Amino acid sequence: MESNFLATKSLFNIPNDLIYLDGNSLGPPTKTTSKNVTALIDKKWGKLLINGWNTDKWIDKPTNVGNRIAKLIGAEKNTVILGDTLSIKTYQALYAAIKLNPKGKVILSDSGNFPSDIYIAQGLIDSLNLNYKIRIVEPNEISNAITDEIAILFLTEIDYRTARKHDITNLTKKAQEVGAITIWDLAHSAGVLPLTLEKSKVDFAVGCTYKYLNGGPGSPAYLYVAPKHHDTIENSIKGWLGHKAPFSFTKSYEAASGINKMQIGTPSIIATAALESSLDILEKVDMQSVRSESMRLTQYFINQIHNSCPDLKLVSPLNPDKRGAHLAFTFKEGYAVIQCLIEHGVIGDFRMPDLMRFGFNPIFINQNDVFKASQILTDIMKNEKWNRPDLKVKSYVT
Numbered sequence: 001m002e003s004n005f006l007a008t009k010s011l012f013n014i015p016n017d018l019i020y021l022d023g024n025s026l027g028p029p030t031k032t033t034s035k036n037v038t039a040l041i042d043k044k045w046g047k048l049l050i051n052g053w054n055t056d057k058w059i060d061k062p063t064n065v066g067n068r069i070a071k072l073i074g075a076e077k078n079t080v081i082l083g084d085t086l087s088i089k090t091y092q093a094l095y096a097a098i099k100l101n102p103k104g105k106v107i108l109s110d111s112g113n114f115p116s117d118i119y120i121a122q123g124l125i126d127s128l129n130l131n132y133k134i135r136i137v138e139p140n141e142i143s144n145a146i147t148d149e150i151a152i153l154f155l156t157e158i159d160y161r162t163a164r165k166h167d168i169t170n171l172t173k174k175a176q177e178v179g180a181i182t183i184w185d186l187a188h189s190a191g192v193l194p195l196t197l198e199k200s201k202v203d204f205a206v207g208c209t210y211k212y213l214n215g216g217p218g219s220p221a222y223l224y225v226a227p228k229h230h231d232t233i234e235n236s237i238k239g240w241l242g243h244k245a246p247f248s249f250t251k252s253y254e255a256a257s258g259i260n261k262m263q264i265g266t267p268s269i270i271a272t273a274a275l276e277s278s279l280d281i282l283e284k285v286d287m288q289s290v291r292s293e294s295m296r297l298t299q300y301f302i303n304q305i306h307n308s309c310p311d312l313k314l315v316s317p318l319n320p321d322k323r324g325a326h327l328a329f330t331f332k333e334g335y336a337v338i339q340c341l342i343e344h345g346v347i348g349d350f351r352m353p354d355l356m357r358f359g360f361n362p363i364f365i366n367q368n369d370v371f372k373a374s375q376i377l378t379d380i381m382k383n384e385k386w387n388r389p390d391l392k393v394k395s396y397v398t
């Protein structure tokens with residue numbers, strides 16, 4: 001499958017005067033998103049009303065759209081369920097993994113993991129008074145830290161700050177050799193690089209759909225569970241849609257079979273329609289070519305600013321094989337630089353304490369955009385245009 005990125009770029013609805021280097025935080029809408037959401041509201045919800053659950057098959061959206069995501073992440077059919085938020089899906093995966101593996105008592109993660117993932121794990125341990133500990137090591141120490149004590153290996157493939165990439169296949173293998181269960185967070189991976197969950201023999205994976213999957217702010221998350229665990233896992237949040245017969249309204253809970261048992265409550269049908277508009281595009285591109293192109297674009301940006309912006313220090317791995325599709329640079333006034341870039345039509349973002357992040361999703365960013373962005377950044381750095389008090393006042397969301 002060949003990918004025509006000029007064609008995919010034309011399918012996204014991004015203002016012409018903007019260079020959007022933040023698709024790693026919030027993907028843009030497609031040109032059909034608004035139309036599809038409006039059609040769902042007017043033609044389905046507005047006409048069918050409650051009958052839409054049956055006649056428009058809303059009730060099957062979590063599994064049907066789950067299957068569309070499964071294809072993007074190299075997972076088997078009927079192993080991915082859509083719904084809720086990534087934080088909730090992470091909680092469910094952690095609980096299920098703990099129940100599967102009463103042997104070890106240590107959850108291993110790294111200092112590059114998204115803090116919220118660790119908060120969720122610690123909150124689960126505390127609220128259930130579990131005899132578990134979280135061990136956090138540096139990302140490059142993970143492999144050596146996989147020992148007999150480890151019950152669960154819980155990692156995010158692409159570091160949200162540095163873009164450093166873990167080797168899912170090898171670390172999963174190593175973890176399973178010591179009897180550990182693996183949970184991979186794909187928040188910064190899915191949609192921008194090839195994933196092979198089935199081949200890599202991953203136990204659990206979670207992800208959100210509003211980053212590289214362009215589902216829109218707060219769009220539903222997903223959970224993958226390897227088929228071999230479907231009969232034995234338990235859902236910690238026993239809502240009626242994880243019941244085997246929700247509409248029998250029986251007094252006691254009986255879990256549904258397969259991945260369906262990881263559902264909780266009523267799915268977000270309007271938000272799912274927005275997500276599907278993006279999946280229509282993503283399904284037609286070859287993830288391997290997206291990957292090669294993002295490696296090329298990130299390299300191009302590094303080369304462009306290497307000499308012209310000596311004050312910016314790259315903290316992402318230099319080897320493109322070892323990083324995801326974004327880049328991070330440190331600069332003490334990084335926040336002001338990002339605000340100044342936004343003023344000049346280039347959108348990136350800032351992460352405490354001093355990181356400037358830029359995402360390069362080839363589906364809607366091309367070399368010309370990267371060239372222009374690097375010129376604008378160079379001008380801002382060389383002429384210290386960022387050095388204005390108003391650019392240093394932080395908003396709540398950075």
Ligand SMILES: *Cc1c(COP(=O)(O)O)cnc(C)c1O
Nearest residue numbers: 085086087114156160185187208
């Ligand atoms: C974006 C992100 C989250 C966010 O979780 P939400 O529940 O969607 O707010 C969690 N983990 C990682 C690794 C992320 O990158």
